[in-house]
Amino acid sequence: MSSLTIYKRELRSYFGQPTAYAIIVIFLALSMGLTFSFGNFMRVGDASLEWSFFFWHPWIYMLLAPAVGMKLWSDEQRNGTIELLGTFPVSMWSAIIGKFLAAATVWLAALVLTFPIVATVNYLGDPDNGAILAGYIGSLLVCSTFVAITMLVSACTRDQVVCLIVSVAICVTMVLCGYDDFTREIGKAVSPGVVEAIVSIGVWDHFRSLNRGLLRLQDAVWFTSFIAVCLLGTSTILSAKRS
Amino acid sequence: MxxxxxxxxxxxxxxxxxxxxxxxxxxxxxxxxxxxxxxxxxxxxxxxxxxxxxxxxxxxxxxxxxxxxxxxxxxIGYLPESAPLYPDMTVSSFLSFCAEIRGLKKSAAKDAVERAIETCFLSSVARQSIDTLSKGYRHRTCLAQALLHDPxxxxxxxxxxxxxxxxxxxxxxxxxxxxxxxxxxxxxxxxxxxxxxxxxxxxxxxxxxxxxxxxxxxxxxxxxxxxxxxxxxxxxxxxxxxx
CATH class of the missing domain: 3.40.50.300 (P-loop containing nucleotide triphosphate hydrolases)
Structure with a gap:
């Protein structure tokens, strides 16, 4: 119940200010721009959207997802409103959940607005819409993971800029680790075991299988446990800061 | 007590x-x-x-x-030292948020907000955004928040x-x-x-x-x-x- 109240407040704050609109517009411009230019959407004649469209999402999220999450707790700490939240009869958990879901909703809205591309492939060809749906789920899971990471970082600092930079660095690392060209280069220098460890913290392995329309339990577990760990960490940091 | x-x-x-x-x-x-x-x-x-x-x-x-x-x-009704508020909200939406998070039901919340606005002489700024208020008004808005649930x-x-x-x-x-x-x-x-x-x-x-x-x-x-x-x-x- 109180999660819902906090969720509504956060959402109103996103959409009552230019933040959400700016991010959604930039996301749409970048994802469509990349799809039609480097993605060669028109030439490859592939209706699955896997390479032309979804492939670009983690690259965009690693820069933009932290912009959505950076204010979640750093603002709260700078304005001192965390003192209000902390003395309202609600648990910190409901605030964490409410804020996380609000930020994820901004991304959901952005993803929903990419519907013209789905309409286009359905008009031009005969795609597997189940696979496209799985791609969307994977995409939402990747950005939710990045939002959760940003939320964890924002609990550590009252400075939004610091939060943005640190979270972007973490997200970039997660995208690069597991990206084939990058791991191949690393593989020349270190043993295969290390490469495997590096790949395992990257998002690609899990994103790609969803992208192919494969809903594997292990990927769902990987994303949800990663998010859960970040939210737990947020709660730990916030309560440690108070005492 | x-x-x-x-x-x-x-x-x-x-x-x-x-x-x-x-x-x-x-x-x-x-x-x-x-x-x-x-x-x-x-x-x-x-x-x-x-x-x-x-x-x-x-x-x-x-x-x-x-x-x-x-x-x-x-x-408890609590007014923290710095009188923290969410600057992106209006006085009445902030107070409604606080009433809702305190678990007041729709009509009770509306009455409570009206009463608090009256008690703290805020009716002239009720629809104004908090970041445009002078310090005295901000302080009283935060005080109004402490009185909402008649603690x-x-x-x-x-x-x-x-x-x-x-x-x-x-x-x-x-x-x-x-x-x-x-x-x-x-x-x-x-x-x-x-x-x-x-x-x-x-x-x-x-x-x-x-x-x-x-x-x-x-x-x-x-x-x-x-x-x-x-x-x-x-x-x-x-x-x-x-x-």
């Missing part, structure tokens, strides 16, 4: 609050005096459940803030700080009026305020109570019959503390 028992807070090696014990009964307005850094705000933050005490306990309406934080918090216990950290003389007078009158059927603990370092609004006062210095009594009793303790002289005699000046 407020029972504080051997409340202690240690920050690293610094003892901010040292086994503080006092009670505030219903119908009593207790002024909490002391120099800056005496531990007033820390004590209030512990009673309201924002920060956990190192040892000791505080009970609000018989409910321990440590064992039963959620329920104890429903009995049995009010904890106000420097409620008249930053207000002009007219507003100070109004807030003192308000505290006096509310004090008739609530237990109020408020901190201040304006000594006239004690005589104007309190039924009892304690002076705290370096985390300990150094004087306790009605304003008249405290004045009698002073050789010169002035509260200021008593205050200066009993408390440590920060220039001395540093030496």
């Amino acid at each position: 407020i029972e504080v028992h051997k409340l202690t807070k240690q920050f690293g090696s610094k003892l901010a609050v040292d086994e503080l014990s006092f009670t505030v009964k219903k119908g009593e307005v207790l002024g909490f005096l002391g120099p800056n850094g005496a531990g007033k705000s820390t004590t209030m933050r512990m009673i309201t459940g924002f920060i956990p005490p190192s040892s000791g306990d505080a009970k609000v309406c018989g409910l321990s803030i440590i064992e039963n934080p959620q329920e104890a918090k429903t009995k 049995e216990v009010l904890i106000l950290d420097e409620p008249t700080d930053g207000l002009d003389p007219n507003q100070k007078h109004e807030v003192r009158q308000l505290i006096k009026r509310l004090g008739k059927d609530k237990a109020i603990l408020f901190s201040t370092h304006i000594l006239e305020e004690v005589e104007a609004a309190c039924s009892r006062a304690v002076i705290v210095d370096r985390g300990k109570i150094v004087a306790d009594g009605t304003p008249a009793e405290l004045i009698a303790q002073s050789d010169t019959g002035s509260l200021t002289d008593l205050f200066r005699k009993l408390t440590t000046r920060d220039t001395e503390a540093a030496a």
Whole structure:
């Protein structure tokens, strides 16, 4: 119940200010721009959207997802409103959940607005819409993971800029680790075991299988446990800061 | 209604609050005096459940803030020292949010918001965005938030700080009026305020109570019959503390 109240407040704050609109517009411009230019959407004649469209999402999220999450707790700490939240009869958990879901909703809205591309492939060809749906789920899971990471970082600092930079660095690392060209280069220098460890913290392995329309339990577990760990960490940091 | 028992807070090696014990009964307005850094705000933050005490306990309406934080918090209205607010909201939407998070139902919440706006003279700015308000209005908006759920216990950290003389007078009158059927603990370092609004006062210095009594009793303790002289005699000046 109180999660819902906090969720509504956060959402109103996103959409009552230019933040959400700016991010959604930039996301749409970048994802469509990349799809039609480097993605060669028109030439490859592939209706699955896997390479032309979804492939670009983690690259965009690693820069933009932290912009959505950076204010979640750093603002709260700078304005001192965390003192209000902390003395309202609600648990910190409901605030964490409410804020996380609000930020994820901004991304959901952005993803929903990419519907013209789905309409286009359905008009031009005969795609597997189940696979496209799985791609969307994977995409939402990747950005939710990045939002959760940003939320964890924002609990550590009252400075939004610091939060943005640190979270972007973490997200970039997660995208690069597991990206084939990058791991191949690393593989020349270190043993295969290390490469495997590096790949395992990257998002690609899990994103790609969803992208192919494969809903594997292990990927769902990987994303949800990663998010859960970040939210737990947020709660730990916030309560440690108070005492 | 407020029972504080051997409340202690240690920050690293610094003892901010040292086994503080006092009670505030219903119908009593207790002024909490002391120099800056005496531990007033820390004590209030512990009673309201924002920060956990190192040892000791505080009970609000018989409910321990440590064992039963959620329920104890429903009995308290709290104005933090910096009067924190969400700058992106309007006064009335902020108050509605606070009422909702306090669990007030739709119509009850609406009435509570209207009542608080009236009590704190905010009707002229109710629809205005908080970041455009002057300091006096912000302070009263935060005070209104503390009154929404008609709490049995009010904890106000420097409620008249930053207000002009007219507003100070109004807030003192308000505290006096509310004090008739609530237990109020408020901190201040304006000594006239004690005589104007309190039924009892304690002076705290370096985390300990150094004087306790009605304003008249405290004045009698002073050789010169002035509260200021008593205050200066009993408390440590920060220039001395540093030496």
